Amino acid sequence: MENILEIRGLNKTYGDFSLRDVSFSLPKGYIMGFVGQNGSGKTTTIRSLLGMAKPDSGSISVFGLDSVKDAINIKQRLGVVFDSLYLAQHLSARQVEQQLRPFYKDWSSEAYFSRLKAFDLPDDRRIGDFSKGMKMMLMIAVALSHKAELIILDEPTSGLDPVARDELLDILTEYMSDENRGVLFSTHITADVERIADYVTILHAGRVWYTGLKDDLTEQYVVIKGAPEDLPEAYRKQCIGYHAYRSGFDALLPADALAGLPSSIEPEKASIDEILVYIAKEDRNERHADTDAV
Template sequence: MNNIVLEINELCKDYPDFSLRNVSFSLPMGSIMGFVGQNGAGKTTTIQLILNMINRNGGEIKIFGLDNVQDEQKIKQDIAVVFDDTYFVENWKVSEVEKVLKGFYNNWSSTLFNQYVKSFHLSANKKVKELSKGMKMKLMLAVAMSHEARLLILDEPTSGLDPVARDELLEILGNYIADGRKSILFSTHITSDLEKVADYITLVDDGSIFYSGTKDDLLESFYIVRGGPHDLTDSLKEKIIGLTTNIAGFAGLLPTSEIEHLAPEVVTETPTIDEILVSISKGGRNHD
């Protein structure tokens, strides 16, 4: 059995003021992939194309080995999507959410839904509008998980959540993929969450893929470098991504392969995902 859950090849989408260009990446089964990039980089467009909400100009998307357009109805029985806010009717009670939605899914389990409602401490008689943002997120996850979705797509689910609620969400996601048969595409601006749970990172910048691979490989591929004004040679300047300079010196992102050529006075630090993202958003050479 193919262990690739989501496979995207040469995906393109053109708008008057933005283009998604030749986007390719794949998500292995049983893993969490962080999908990151600054606002307007193409994350939401890519997710909309995966869900066949908009038409593409080129490329191919396969989910569970099936074409996402030709086999859309079959695929959507086995995927779930959680956005940054609920679109359930505000006056629905938690129990009514299940009554309305369970008819759409062949694999819906009322037993599972009730288990999640109980474990998430959701009151079945509370209305959606009475729930906190964190509780609404848990309700959306309960719905997503109650039909045993094999691919869970999250678009900014932790936005606006307090640290405790975010930590609870990450624990839920870790438990969900623990059987090795489910996968998560996790789009978020809170990259510290991805450092805790992601196996893979796909980083999109201005409509193109800058990096797609394991999280560990990404973090090991670069260093943050800092030095004084006299340490910044013309050669080094060409190699640094997201170079910033001031009267005290410079800082930026440098591929690990270039570290051996640095002057001893230059300080190197292991970057965070956030620092990598900020550096590439400022521009500079591309990562091969």
């Protein structure tokens, strides 16, 4: 499979925060959900990919091209949507089109205006007066008007109402009807990833916690619940985000560690949301352990 995006050993430090050895790849024809808590490094990774942040080390290749040396060529073929509008607020969608058109070799005004029409966006109103959902759709229209082969979305659904979110996910699914394209979709709303992503990369505290097929992830982990005394110590050590409460415990457990688990403990398939929550709990457990030790 040919990769449309490949990140290898990306490191970047800002004060207390570090991206450490981030590596993942997205094959052509697929959507990757890029998930993690706020502050896990998703935006820093995307900014590094776009050349907006300078990595300390590592390499990024897009369409098989080097993200630094071939930045302009890459950006001609890349569509990007951020969580907030990056266009002049006092202009209309028509004026924005006139402003951006000359930058792109493959810009199609026809595609742009037909998308505006499809999204019900007026082309003669100040875009600063648009709602959050309308602004998002406008950025999508811009991103899709120059025949972008890879779309990168940084938290596009945060702040959108469920209808607008649904609409956006439909657009991405439709966009992927061409198998030479790809989508990297950063979000902390994992329901969106569950719905449309083929691949998932989970970033946690600046490191890649998981990268691979979404279905493999949800098959690799289970949530276990039961009475603490039923859980042998050997299993407890393998638990992620073990949390005991008055009437029992819950934790995430790698599916391959299930063999021999007492029948009183019922495993359930883990959702991406649950996985993220248990990873965060595991961190807190470690912090508590450190504090206890002190």
